[in-house]
Amino acid sequence: MSLNIPVLDNRGYDQLVAEVKARIAVHTPEWTNLNASDPGITLLELFAFLTDNLLYRSNRIPEANRLKFLSMLGIALQPPTPGLGLVTVTNAKGAIEAGPVLPAGTELRAGQVPFATAVDLPLLPVTAQAYVKRPHQPDAEARERYRTVYESFLETDTTQLTYYAPLRLEDPATGRPDPVVDLADAEHGTIDRCVWLALLAPPNADRAQVRAAIANQVLSIGVYPAARIEGRALVTPTVGSDVTDPGLFVEIAEPDPSAQAGEGFGLGPAKYRRLELSYAEPVLQGPGIIQVRLPAYEKLLVWAFDPAEEGAGDYPPRLDDPEVSSRLVSWLRLRYPTESTPATGSGGPAPGPAPATATAIDDECCCDDGFQQPGTVAPSTRITWVGVNAVRVAQAVRVAAEQLGLGTGTPFQGFTLANQPVIVDAEHPLVVEVRDDTGRDPDTWVAWREIDDLFAAPRDGQSFSLDRASGRITFGSGLAGARVPRGALVRASYWYGGGLQGTQPIGAITKGATLPGGFTVTNPLPTWGAGAGESAADGEAAISSWLRHRDRLVTATDFADLTRRTPGVDLGRVEVLPLFHPQAGPEERVPGVVTLLVVPRSDPLNQQSPSPDRLFLNAVCGWLEPRRLITTELHVRGPEYVRVWVSVGIVPVPGQVPTVVEQAVATAVRTFLSPLTGGLDGTGWPLGLTLRTQDVEAVATRVPGVRYVHSVLMTAALPSPGGAAVVVSPLSTVAMTGLQLPDATVLVGTGEAQDPRAQAQPVPLTLVSVPVVPATC
Structure with a gap:
């Protein structure tokens, strides 16, 4: 039974005034002038006001006790999370020379919102356009023509031509879906597992001058993997994992220098050199950058192609735009390695595929799973954006050497920082220093170490704890951590x-006070990760759950409670499936495995069937990783939606407007089948619950204005043995297993239910229209 917290006194100002006025006739009957102008009434109202304030403060005693209990338990409120992003800096009007280095921590602004760069960014006078070789199947006549043109590439009987269309990877834009290319999909993605970057000089600039400016310089390449992924897995780590491995080879074209080809051009076969990594991040697991050092001036060449060579074999894709070709400085390619060639950071010649690999390519087996370092998350090979002169930014402002005050020598002395919330991570360190007056140099500062729990600190340990939300720093007591x-x-x-x-x-x-003249900045992608902090009411509600899980993932309830506290995400639903592996059968139990189903509260791409994107899953995994048991294999997934078409025929009550009733029925059925508000309890359609037409009929019958339900017809897109989704109709039940939830299209009409097969279509493959590679002569 829940305990009712008593209200010490629920009287307000008006009640107090009325109660005292009622006592006047009993105690002082001679007092008859009770108008507001009477001095006695004025005093009465004054004391009622003072009493009302006193009662308000008294009634807050239970709340104050709860907050004090929260503080004594050491349960800090989750602070607001900063927004993260990628920006590019372009030399729009600056000098064509090796530009300055934009230091880490440079402040950029979006209006009045400050952001800071994460690492040093060398500013080079080049831009880039990204291309991929998208597979294309011409007709028989065109294939015969291409075979004649590229006959020189057919060196052996085992070589065959594979056709492609050069496709520029457009920048994302507001209001349209993000472009996506899968480097491991040879059928619909790329034929060579590469994203090609054409390094371009500024318009009307001398290419030789640009090559001289970028030679031997560090180029920063930004990569944004596709937001939609299947899920994330956290497995038992292995010591020695290379976390700086970007997952991609960065290679530069290396034609043979030739005076016959002309200045800036070369000849010879398609060769590439792997560039030396200066700094790298795992860009296939999340947005990040790769910094590589470009070769010397004499190595920055492009091919002088024969008519049949351009775009063929392992050469870069065709450039049919003369304006782009006239600005080309060099070609880079970001290649997703096969399982037999794991990515490393060493420079040297790039081991490429067989000589005929573009317009003519040897058959090659592509591994869809890619490679996976021990203890890391399997990379995604789907790319949305690639650009140069890019750097990560975070919504952060730096404060240097803020004076907090003088030590008093008392236990648990604390100071409050002037700015909150505080950000603490590898790129944004917190440094707390205490001046050492005991040594010979009075200006010696000693850095103290942050610790989660002061009571775990040694007696003389120079430690402190930090509440990130409030900016409160607390030092030790002398028994648990040293005093100041x-x-x-x-x-x-x-x-x-x-x-x-x-x-x-x-x-x-778009703003940066310290940007060099002639340079502009912009973010080609929306920022991500920003979130509001946890309120005191949310913190109070978390007291009982915190006492259960103690910030560790052990029971199913612990997983659910801690996942709901993930900062920076708007979580609508979480389900815990112990012993369930997403790639195993629904009835198979796998020891040591826990799968979490997470559903965001909203999804701009699909409001009816929301799915988590990469950034959402990264936030959840980053929050749960330090709290899971080391032997637990944790999978975080979104729902697997099953397309369902439901047609309901109703008979309205006489006098009701049929269209209004039909709309109400459609809304009720969609709500009942929703992943967030569906089911009998309104918390989302339950996992593993079979969808039945009788359930739909019961929901429609309860809608006001419905006399009775005439009929219900249902169709679903179910997987076939070949893997493709096939529309099956009619159905009275649709079984849901594993992580499956219904994605329903509801049709409602008066009279007999319409056949839903008219609306249901087989789920098509994603087809992209690309131009045919023009023949050259």
Whole structure:
């Protein structure tokens, strides 16, 4: 039984005044003038006001006790999370020379919202356009013509031609789906597992001058993998994993220098050199950058092609735009390695595929799963955007050497930082220093170490704890952690920022006070990760769950409770499936495996059937990883939606408007089948519950204005033995197994139900229209 918290006194100002006025006739009957102008009434109202304030403060005692209990337990509120993003800096009007280096921590702004760069960014006077070789199947006549043109590439009987269309990877834009190319899909993605980058000089610039400016310089390449992925897995880590491996080879074209070809051009076969990595991030697991060092001036060449060579074999794709070709400085390619050639950061000649690999390509087996380092998440090979002169940014502002005050020598002395919330991670460190007055140099500062629990600190340990939301720093007691010496000066250098204002659209980050002249900045993709902080009421509600799980993932309830506290995401639903592996059968139990089904509260791409994207899953995994048991294999997935078409025929009550009733029935059925509000309890359609036409009929019958339901017809797109979805009709039940949830299209009409097969179509493959590679002579 829940305990009712008593209200000490529920009287308000008006009640107090009325109660005292009622006592006047009993205690002072001679007082008859009770108008507002009477001085006695004025005093009465004054004391009623004071009493009302006193009662308000008394009634807050239980709330204050709960907050104090929350503080004593050490349960800190989740602070607002900062927005993250990728920006590119372009030399729009600057000098054609090796530009300055934009240091890490440079402040950029989207309106009044500050962002800071994560790493140093060398500014080079080049731009880039990304291309892929999209598979294409011409007709028989065209194939015969191409075979004649490219006969020189057919060196052996085992070589065959594979056709492609050069496709530019367009930049994402607001209001349209993001472009996606799968490097491991040889049928619908790319034929060579590569994204090609054409390095371009600024318009009307001398290409030789540009090559001289970028020679031996570091080029920063930004990569944004596709947001939609199947799921994430957290497995038992293995010591020695290479977390700096980007997952992609970065290679540069290396034609043979030749005076016959002309300045800046070369001849010879398609060869590439793997560039040396200066800095790299795992860009196939999340947005990031790869910094590579470009070769010397004499190595920055492009091929002088014969008519039949351009775009053929392993050469770069065709450039049919003369304006782009006239600005080409060099070609880079980002190649997804096969399982037998794991990515490394060493430079050297790039081991390429067989000589005929573009317009003529040897058959090659592509591994859809890619490669996976031990203890890491399997990379996704789907890419949305690639650009140069890119750097990551975070919604953060740096404060250097803020003076906090003097030590008093008392236990658990605390200081509050001037700015909150505080951001602490590898790129945004918190440095708290105490001046050491005991040594010979009075200006010696000693850095103290942050610790989660002061009571775990040794007696003389120079440690402190931090509440990121409030900016409160607490030092030790002398028994658990050292005290700050009396009179010692304390200072802190830190980063702060976060909040929903960090969510910015494409092109919002455009200002930078310290940008060199002639350079412009923009964000080609919307920012991500920004979130509001946890309120005190949410923290109070988490007290009982925290006492159960103690910030560790052990039971199914622990997984659900901690997942709901993930900062920076708007989680609508979470389901815990112990012993369930997403790739195993629905009835198979796998020891040590836990699968989480997460559904966001909203999805701009599909409001009816929301699915988590890569950034959503990354946030959940990043939150759960330090809290899971090391032997637990954790999978975080979105729903597997089953397309269902439901047609309901109703007979309205006489006098009701049929269209209004039909709309109400359609809304009720969609709500009943929703992944967030469906089911009998309104918390989402239950996992493993079979969908029946009788359930739909019962929901429609309960809608006001419905006399009775005439009929219900149902159709679904179910997987066939070959893997493709096939429309099956009619159906009275649709079984849901594993992570499956219904994605329903509801049709409602008066009278007999319409045949839903008219609306249901087989789920088609994604087809992209591309131009045919023109023949050359």
